Amino acid sequence: MTYKANQRPLDALVPVALVLGVALVIVGVVWTFTLAPLVQGAELSEPVVIAGQQVTTKLLLSQKIFYLHVPVAVSSFAVMAFAAFWSIRLLMTGDRAFDVRAKTAMEVTLVFVAATMISGDLWTCFEWGVWWVWEPRLTTYFILTLLVIGYFILRNAIEDPERRARFSAVFCIVAFVDAPISFLITRLVPSSIHPVVFRTDSGLPPMMLIPFLLGLFGMLLMAFALTRIALAINARAAEVEELKARLEEQDAQAQRAAAQEALDRLRAAGVRVSDSASSAHTPEVVGSNPDSERSVAAPDSPSKEV
Amino acid sequence: MPSAQEAYAVEAHGLIKQFGSRRALDNLELTVPRGAFLSIFGPNGAGKTTLLRALALLSRPTRGSLRMLGVNALEEPERLRPRIGLISHRSMLYGDLSAQENLEFFSSLYEGKPNHARIDELLRLVELDHRRNDAVRTYSRGMQQRLSIARSLVSNPDLVLLDEPYSGLDPHAVDLTDELLGRVREQNPQRTFIMVSHDLNKGFAWMTHALIMARGQAVFTGEKAGIDCDAFRELYLATVGLGVA
Amino acid sequence: MADRMPGNEHRPSKFAQYRALLAKDLRQEIRTREMLTSMVVYALLVLTVYGAALSQVGDRVQVVAFAGGMLWALIVFTSLLGLNRSFAHETESGCLEGILLAPVDRSVIFLAKATSNLVFLTVVELICVPLFFIFFLSGAELAPTTPMIVLPLVVGTVGVAGVGTLLSTMTIDTRGRDVLLAILLIPVIFPLLYACVSACSVAFVGVEGTFGTFWTSLAVAAAYDVIMVAAAWGLYEFVVEG
Secondary structure (H helix, E strand, O other), rough: OHHHOOHHHHHHHHHHHHHHHHHHHHHHHHHHHOOOOOOOOOOOOOOOEEOOOOEEEHHHHHHHHHHHHHHHEEEEEHHHHHHHHHHHHHHHHHOOHHHHHHHHHHHHHHHHHHHHHHHHHHHHHHHHHOOOOOOHHHHHHHHHHHHHHHHHHOOOOOOOOOHHHHHHHHHHHHHHHHHHHHHHHHHHHHOOOOOOEEEOOOOOOOHHHHHHHHHHHHHHHHHHHHHHHHHEEEEEHHHHHHHHHHHHHHHHHHHHHHHHHHHHHHHHHHHHHOOOOOOOOOOOOOOOOHHHHOOOOOOOOOOOOO | OOOOOHHEEEEEEEEEEEEEEEEEEEEEEEEEEEOEEEEEOOOOOOOOOHHHHOOOOOOOOOOOEEOOOOOOOOOOHHHHHHHHHOOOOOOOOOOOHHHHHHHHHHHHHHHOOOHHHHHHHHHHHHHOOOHOOHHHHHHOOOHHHHHHHHHOOOOOOOEEEEOOOOOOOOOHHHHHHHHHHHHHHHOOOOOEEEEEOOOOHHHHHHOOOEEEEEEEEEEEEEEEEHHHHHHHHHHHHHHHHHHHO | OOOOOOOOOOOOOOHHHHHHHHHHHHHHHHHHHHHHHHHHHHHHHHHHHHHOOOOOOHHHHHHHHHHHHHHHHEEEEEEHOOOOOOOOOHHHOHHHHHHOOOOHHHHHHHHHHHHHHHHHHHHOOOOOHHHHHHHHHOOOOOOHHHHHHHHHHHHHHHHHHHHHHHHHHHHHHOHHHHHHHHHHHHHHHHHHHHHHHHHHHHHHOOOOOOHHHHHHHOOOOHHHHHHHHHHHHHHHHHOOOO
């Protein structure tokens, strides 16, 4: 958990992690389609008709989804776990730096989840000849996408940055708790129409396990690298904002100095106000009085006192 | 009887409330003795309402220390809540419930069950006894404000905060509210009042202490006894002008 | 003079506060019937749309197969409407602030609001579910297990009320709150919806040997309720502070 929290030394690892991750994923995918056996692992619960086609053994090729989708699932969920972790930290500390981090992690999650959903949908299209199937994995990703999109819509709908940070943190945690439940439910409660495609409970033969692990490890490295890069970008964006603010502040400095000076003069005048009520006053403060206040008559004796 | 450390209703030191990059309260220092009536003046955006919300324990200051009625308000806000009442320009009343039901509801939030003796007393105090069973929606703005004052007093608070209590009232209702506040003050000399108002005359008439704010800072604090009327007014107008400029 | 000492340490019980908050919501609704009326009318309109949508389906038996789904679509849309209105009275004249001024635990406010929402949703369901049967299932041969839909209805409504209370509190002060609540609520309650539709469908169809699915669905729905309502309860203090 802490390896993302401490900043600097890890940034050096980012390019390495990215290259290594991409390489591992490529090797894993190639392995999947060349060396990994087709048999076992996947079996239909029963022959079914999808979009007018009798589907039984043909589906076995789609088991290859497993090598790519499970790693992406694990990675996107790992990134989202960090978003939730930072959201909790935000609620605990109120430090808005965690808000930026949580938001960044959610952005990366959105990329991963959306990419997976699209690729998964392409698979359904190629394998089953239909554009969409309410199959556990796809459904979960769909819901996850909606949750992440909802997170950003919520952020956009709240003006006050402090409230926005708090509310989006709350929603991020709710979404993080919700996602695994939706996966669990779509798996545990099979829809009567669609087959259970994936059975991954038994031990995998090495030829399948190795590419899976390669893919998983590579994908996690990629997720790590992407998150770090996004964090750096957002940190820099925040820095730019801060510099802009500082520039503006310098512009406003003169104005502020004048205001402060006016405040000081007012204070000095204030001291005199309470000095002695009888001595004649020539308050040196000048200010343009708003029209509404012009009409205020001098308060009469404090007759309201009780 | 207040103990020695309860001599002050409010002791705030270095109070800061940060909204993003904007400081609504900037190192504010404030002490209000018990039994005082503090009027807070200042231009829009000076931080008056922010200060009042912090004192009402509705928002937490970003930094600084705040002791109220001898209790650390940042550490034990729950102990303080029954002792603080807030009257704002929003009535905080349920329009579809009657006056009686509204007070019963708020009373049971404080005491677990409605304190009927107290509710009767308050309804008589605000002179709404005869309409206690009518829905609040049917009340005039002035009557709603009087009921709102009764609501803020259900827990018999030691500190009453008033946020623009006169806004939206017609002259007659203003007079009635004034008279009512006078009676509320008389009831308990130890009770402290803190009022935010745009109305210099009203604020000045009531106050025993004054605070003029601008940009989240205190421009002036002092007791009324030592204040020169005209100079004070001059200062007030200059400060308000600063906010507009 | 004051009738109690300054610094009274008497703290009211949480249950008494919960009861006061709940009684206030119920009394207000009984008086105005705003939320219930609009929800029931809205549900009737959804049923009317169903009527048009199913007008070309001649066979009632076919309706039975997806009655569970239709019923839940009705409940979700009606709940959205009600949840959006449940805070209308609290924000109208700053009443929520008045409650927050009192020494009330934030989780008590959540529980009271969730309970009143649950009560209102239940009342609406008591009206709409029979109507649904009359409009779309009268004459159809209903399986003897049909009454068992009550179980998923109860479990599902609890979850919708709990999660909905948290999310509607978050959206009351936002731009375009009506749409925003739907955007947040529907994906979050999706698992619950899925499980409840599955359980209801099994009960409607009533085929021997499918009741394993019924109980599994119900169990996951109940687990969802426990986890999500606990999360909402714990997180509530962060959405009501100023």
